[in-house]
Amino acid sequence: MEKYLFFSTGADGDATAEQAMYPASRFLGVEPLSATTTGIYFESAINDTDNDASAMAGDLITVTHADTHATAGSYHRSKLIAREISRAINARYAHTDGFITVMDKDNGVYLGEIDKIKADTSFGLAITLDT
Amino acid sequence: MKKFLWFAEADVEESNDALLLPVDRYLGADPVTGGLFLYFADIEGHPTREVIKLGCTNGNQGAVLKALAQIMNSAPHSDGFIVVADANVANGQDAEYHKAFNGLVTSCLIS
Numbered sequence: 001m002e003k004y005l006f007f008s009t010g011a012d013g014d015a016t017a018e019q020a021m022y023p024a025s026r027f028l029g030v031e032p033l034s035a036t037t038t039g040i041y042f043e044s045a046i047n048d049t050d051n052d053a054s055a056m057a058g059d060l061i062t063v064t065h066a067d068t069h070a071t072a073g074s075y076h077r078s079k080l081i082a083r084e085i086s087r088a089i090n091a092r093y094a095h096t097d098g099f100i101t102v103m104d105k106d107n108g109v110y111l112g113e114i115d116k117i118k119a120d121t122s123f124g125l126a127i128t129l130d131t
Numbered sequence: 132m133k134k135f136l137w138f139a140e141a142d143v144e145e146s147n148d149a150l151l152l153p154v155d156r157y158l159g160a161d162p163v164t165g166g167l168f169l170y171f172a173d174i175e176g177h178p179t180r181e182v183i184k185l186g187c188t189n190g191n192q193g194a195v196l197k198a199l200a201q202i203m204n205s206a207p208h209s210d211g212f213i214v215v216a217d218a219n220v221a222n223g224q225d226a227e228y229h230k231a232f233n234g235l236v237t238s239c240l241i242s
Contacts, residue, residue: 024133029174030151035144041174058176069144072223076143082151086135087210130176 003089003098007061009125010105017127020059024089024100028058030082035067036122038078040085044130060128063103066120077117084112134203137214138183138239142221147241149219150174150181151212154203162192166238169199185216186238198231205231
């Protein structure tokens, strides 16, 4: 069964890039972008028809969060986010309909331990689509 | 089971300090003095590649590659999240290298 990862930015989801749902099979990875941001990458819904190597080639979910990279006993938020997405993609029974809410700021629903970082003062997410 | 590999440098703060990459985007490896380069398809989807250098003593590159193959084919993990090399010590933690390396890997750099 294919799983689908859902993101919503908290802007009501009625305009472009306010919500997105990607097949798990098109997940490319996670990396920190700065001390307070983490990037989640997917193959673009454009399906790379533009074949543009100079601009974005995939879609990017940018998560804004607290700077915890040098906090004793903590870690940059990117690792927590990466682990939760990996866990969700590999969950066998928890998501019977294949729909996985990773971050839904409209409804305040977050996947696993991502729920713990929603209290970060700067917490939010933005969707940047390949064009 | 879809496996994902975690790599991190000594201070995870910005882009190219850490990466989570799907195993199936591994492209290959090449030895270099003091370690070896691992190549993965670009995380942003460009027709380029991610380059990760695992540090080891010269002469141990082959053993590191053998261990890497074992890691990528190891028994299914419960969540598919595999820490291959996490050199992050910026927060007071100890660096973590996969036990299959048996202590041969001593650093991780992402470029």
